[in-house]
Amino acid sequence: MLQLRDVVKSYDGKSTVTALAGITLSIAPGEMVAIMGPSGSGKSTLLNLMGGLDVPTSGQLLVAGKDLARESEKARSLFRRNSVSYIFQAYHLMPTLRVRQNVALPLQLAGVSAKKAALQVERVLAEVGLEKRGDHLPDELSGGERQRVAIARALATDAPLLLADEPTGNLDSARGREILALLRSIHANRNTTIVMVTHDHDAASVCDRLIRLRDGRVEDDGVVIGGGR
Ligand SMILES: Nc1ncnc2c1ncn2[C@@H]1O[C@H](COP(=O)(O)OP(=O)(O)O)[C@@H](O)[C@H]1O
Ligand SMILES: [Mg+2]
Helix, strand or coil: CEEEEEEEEEEECCCEEEEEEEEEEEECCCCEEEEECCCCCCHHHHHHHHCCCCCCCEEEEEECCEEHHHCCHHHHHHHHHHCEEEEECCCCCCCCCCHHHHHHHHHHHCCCCHHHHHHHHHHHHHHCCCCCCCCCCHHHCCHHHHHHHHHHHHHCCCCCEEEEECCCCCCCHHHHHHHHHHHHHHHHHHCCEEEEECCCHHHHHCCCEEEEEECCEEEEEEECCCCCC
16 A cells, blocks of 8 residues: 655755654555654654655655655645545644535545535444534534544545544543544444554554654554554
């Protein structure tokens, strides 16, 4: 699914910051992977590269055998629209849109007809257990419910790759565990490849594999013993 070869990402400012100092790893289709590491170790930068939101300074980033860094901006934008979806710590819902409209957004962007989109929206809302909340505004929901809406929005386009940046970071531990159980069941039912950045040991323990970053490098990469539950 994803192959990174000696990926370096640096940011030029007053001084150059090397966020990723040479990352080599591959992620197979259907894996569920946690990325952990201290703040500033490059986790979000790595996730953004995997999502085609940014390009490496050097090295290769192959998606289905194609080097995303060498693709045109147009091809990368198609990749972002059709092949990858994102969930964030702070949900990033549109506050003035109803739940249903928020979930429909990526389908509208992809040019799906209103009728088809409406069916798909109901389907994914049911998948996250929010079939009765379609008419609500985000403000009327709890944090856990908002994250479910964001997950429904991420599922709407049936993208094969789901990237999550601290998805339980704003939730109490009980709500966090519910979200993790939901992600785990999505992974099991849809065989979606999931890469999740997290500080949460519960989150790492539902994954099959844990990659630890430190100072922009892979410090450790291995199977989670007893993971995947
Ligand atoms: N857009 C940016 N411009 C300059 N420096 C950045 C930018 N994004 C991240 N960095 C720097 O890159 C390093 C890694 O950041 P990040 O990937 O956000 O780490 P993490 O998500 O692990 O906390 C940090 O030193 C951060 O300050
Ligand atoms: Mg981060």
